[in-house]
Amino acid sequence: MNPALGISGLRLGLLVGFWGLVAVGVALGISWALRSLAGSGSARRMLQMRLARGEISPDEYRAAEDAIGGASVTSAGALIALAIGLVVVGLVGGIIAAVGVGSMGGGMMGDVGSMMGSGSPGRSGAAPVPGARQVRVVAREFSFEPVELHLRVGQTVNVRFDDEGRLFHTFTVSALHFELRTDPGQAVAGSLRPDKAGRYQFICSVPGHAAAGMRGIIVVTG
């Protein structure tokens, strides 16, 4: 319904993909860190066993332990680098996500919000006239039924406007200065007495509804 929604969908896809990659990166980093810690721990335990069994001298043990210590210092440095990298990626991603989702959400909520069109129910025009012919117009998302009304010049018709949809709708005939507005599940009535033949368009005046299909025509004949 809106070309901007396609772009937002693409952006959402990119965001999901991006965060998916970040999540995979974090998971890999954590498992790698756990494995390297477990690795240096078990290497040290093995050295202690070999020392206890007299397979290596205390000097060899210390030299080997220094090597392990050095290795774990190296892996600790790699871990810190990885953590900093993840934090930077996370911050940048977070900013992109906040800006992207914010503008996307704002755009979508703006569209939906205006389409919701919370107006005040009521009537602009004449009240129903007892005994006059009645026509019933039903509003749904996003159509009128019927889409064509036939009136005669000088003849009064009561229009009963039923909202059988889930949104607020109007029956608006600008050329005749006539409007009925109703909430979902409600009905509003008024009367029309056209004094000129012609074709008069009626629409729902909630932004976007006429474009979505809520249009019809009143044909007035002499």
Ligand SMILES: [Cu+2]
């Ligand atoms: Cu509407």
